[in-house]
Amino acid sequence: MADYEIKKTLDYKGLACPMPIVKTSMEMPKIAVGDVVEILSTDPGSIADFPAWARTTGQAVLEVKQEPGLIRIYVKRQK
Amino acid sequence: MDFEKELLALKQQVADKPGPENKLTMIVFSGELDKHLAALIIATGAAAMGMKVVLFYTFWGTAALRSPKKKANGKNLIEKMFGIMLPRGNNKLILSKMHTLGAGTAMIKGLMKKKHIASLDEMYEMAGALGVQIYVCEMSMDLMGMKMEEMIDYPNMRSAGVATMLADAKESSVQFFI
Numbered sequence: 001m002a003d004y005e006i007k008k009t010l011d012y013k014g015l016a017c018p019m020p021i022v023k024t025s026m027e028m029p030k031i032a033v034g035d036v037v038e039i040l041s042t043d044p045g046s047i048a049d050f051p052a053w054a055r056t057t058g059q060a061v062l063e064v065k066q067e068p069g070l071i072r073i074y075v076k077r078q079k
Numbered sequence: 080m081d082f083e084k085e086l087l088a089l090k091q092q093v094a095d096k097p098g099p100e101n102k103l104t105m106i107v108f109s110g111e112l113d114k115h116l117a118a119l120i121i122a123t124g125a126a127a128m129g130m131k132v133v134l135f136y137t138f139w140g141t142a143a144l145r146s147p148k149k150k151a152n153g154k155n156l157i158e159k160m161f162g163i164m165l166p167r168g169n170n171k172l173i174l175s176k177m178h179t180l181g182a183g184t185a186m187i188k189g190l191m192k193k194k195h196i197a198s199l200d201e202m203y204e205m206a207g208a209l210g211v212q213i214y215v216c217e218m219s220m221d222l223m224g225m226k227m228e229e230m231i232d233y234p235n236m237r238s239a240g241v242a243t244m245l246a247d248a249k250e251s252s253v254q255f256f257i
Binding site: 022 | 120123126127128194197208209
């Protein structure tokens with residue numbers, strides 16, 4: 001189990017590509033460096049897209065959890 | 080042959096060369112709904128990836144930026160005719176395939192709504208908020224009698240020529256043509 005505290009949950013259920021990534025990137029400046037946010041998505045593309053987005057923007061995806069009909073992504077703001 | 084000297088000279092050349100920026104330049108040439116959707120998804124996605132994004136609208140692409148609410152004055156007869164024949168804004172664009180007298184385009188728009196895929200209007204709003212720069216090709220507008228005053232309200236949009244686009248494209252690490 002994860003040993004981090006979730007500071008905020010961003011609910012992007014129902015949104016399609018590229019909106020979960022676009023909206024998350026717009027939220028990042030509002031999150032303190034070092035904080036972890038949980039992103040809720042129903043877009044299967046998010047599983048591959050969030051790690052790619054994090055790799056490019058220098059953020060960290062700590063975990064991607066798949067539940068039936070829901071994807072939970074945990075992102076830590078690194079910078 | 081002094082290889083060490085040559086190697087040093089080459090190293091210096093590489094070091095002096097400025098690398099490409101984390102920037103995407105895209106030419107939006109086509110005038111169809113499907114291609115504009117692709118363009119805006121790539122543009123907003125790239126902006127979310129932290130890239131600077133420049134869109135250069137030219138030829139058939141420019142009509143997608145027309146506002147359905149605005150009109151420009153001072154057009155001659157041919158320019159007026161072009162104005163009538165070209166789509167007045169992104170809501171009037173049709174699919175490049177399977178338009179089928181409007182049924183296909185209507186069906187795709189219905190499906191997009193049902194599957195919560197953002198409309199072009201929503202994506203333009205998002206692109207504006209993300210700082211995506213739009214240039215409208217001056218020559219295309221002049222050729223088809225379009226004016227900046229009939230274009231949508233968008234925060235970072237102005238008319239420009241090919242040199243502006245090429246200067247951006249040269250600095251960009253990614254270039255697309257749609």
